[in-house]
Amino acid sequence: GDSVTQMEGPVTLSEEAFLTINCTYTATGYPSLFWYVQYPGEGLQLLLKATKADDKGSNKGFEATYRKETTSFHLEKGSVQVSDSAVYFCALSDGEGAQKLVFGQGTRLTINP
Amino acid sequence: DADVTQTPRNRITKTGKRIMLECSQTKGHDRMYWYRQDPGLGLRLIYYSFDVKDINKGEISDGYSVSRQAQAKFSLSLESAIPNQTALYFCATSGGYSNQPQHFGDGTRLSIL
Numbered sequence: 431g432d433s434v435t436q437m438e439g440p441v442t443l444s445e446e447a448f449l450t451i452n453c454t455y456t457a458t459g460y461p462s463l464f465w466y467v468q469y470p471g472e473g474l475q476l477l478l479k480a481t482k483a484d485d486k487g488s489n490k491g492f493e494a495t496y497r498k499e500t501t502s503f504h505l506e507k508g509s510v511q512v513s514d515s516a517v518y519f520c521a522l523s524d525g526e527g528a529q530k531l532v533f534g535q536g537t538r539l540t541i542n543p
Numbered sequence: 544d545a546d547v548t549q550t551p552r553n554r555i556t557k558t559g560k561r562i563m564l565e566c567s568q569t570k571g572h573d574r575m576y577w578y579r580q581d582p583g584l585g586l587r588l589i590y591y592s593f594d595v596k597d598i599n600k601g602e603i604s605d606g607y608s609v610s611r612q613a614q615a616k617f618s619l620s621l622e623s624a625i626p627n628q629t630a631l632y633f634c635a636t637s638g639g640y641s642n643q644p645q646h647f648g649d650g651t652r653l654s655i656l
Contacts, residue, residue, distance in 0.1 A: 434585075464644065473547070473633055473647035474586075519585060529574065529637060530601070531645060533585035 432457040436520050436534035443510055444542055451505040451537050453494075453520035461522040463487075463496050463503040464531070468517040477505075477518070512541045546570045549634050549648035557656050562621040564651050566634030572646070573639050575617040577601075577609060580631040580650070589632075592617055624655045 437452040455461065462481045466474040478487030483498035492507045503520060520534040547568045556562055566575065573594050578586040578601075588601030590609040598609055606628060610618045621628055631652050635645040 466647075471649070473649045474635075474645075475647070476644040479644060529643065529645075530576075530588055530591065531586070533587075535583050535585045 432461065432522060432524065432532045434520050434522055434532055434534035436518075436537050439517075439537040440540060441537060442540045442542065445512055446509045447541075449505070449507040449510045449514075449539070451518055451520075451539070453503045453505065453534060455501050455503065455520075455522050457501075457522055457524070459524055461524055463494070464521045464523065465492070465494055465503070465505050466519040466521060466533075468519065468536070470516075474519060510539075510541050512543055515539055515541045547634060547636055547646055547648040549632075549651050551651060552649065553652045555654045555656065556624055558625055560624050560655075562624050562653065564619045564632055564634075564653070566617045566619070566648060568615050568634075568636045568646075570636050570638075570646060571614075572636035573614065574637045575611065576635040576637075576645065577607075577617070577619045578633045578635065579603070579628075580633060586633065589619065626655050629653060629655045 433456045464479045465477040467477045468474045478489040480487040480496035486495045494503050494505045517536045517538045519536045521531045523529050550565045576591045577589040580586045587603050592611045595611050608620045631650050633650050634648045637643045637645045
């Protein structure tokens with residue numbers, strides 16, 4: 431079945447550092463790919479998405495490019511802030527019918543001032 | 544007011560008790576989902592529903608049941624709770640179009656002693 435594998439956490443960075451969180455997937459067909467963010471005590475919020483190969487999703491300074499050849503959707507940000515501290519989830523959806531999401535295990539990110 | 548509201552936010556109960564978690568939404572979405580979140584495992588789908596007359600099992604439905612009382616309400620029940628059902632539970636909704644993101648509630652933290 432479909433699966434998503436994320437970079438093991440936790441990840442700790444200093445403010446203004448460059449961030450990469452790796453995400454690779456296994457899927458049949460042509461999935462849509464998502465990054466969700468979970469702040470403490472809250473539910474998941476959509477951060478960005480890409481629905482086809484070579485699409486780039488972006489939001490709040492974060493970017494991720496749908497790479498079909500490497501089955502990857504790595505999350506990047508050029509200069510992180512303390513407020514970016516959260517848990518990040520990579521997910522895929524088959525985009526058909528039920529649009530069920532398959533999640534990676536999550537990566538906890540802590541940014542120190 | 545939150546678009547997706549879960550009640551209760553926290554619950555502690557004993558093994559063997561019947562528990563109901565409730566979810567209501569004001570987004571007008573047809574599709575609703577229940578997930579559980581465990582550390583290191585991401586979110587896993589328990590049940591999902593396309594409309595009031597349509598209920599489907601997800602990846603980990605054993606030990607759970609659901610009821611879609613109305614378009615806006617989707618309840619999750621544990622008929623006889625056991626300790627390994629201790630987890631964070633999330634309700635989510637989505638529109639009917641392909642590749643639409645899911646919108647999550649803030650979660651219910653359930654502890655079974």
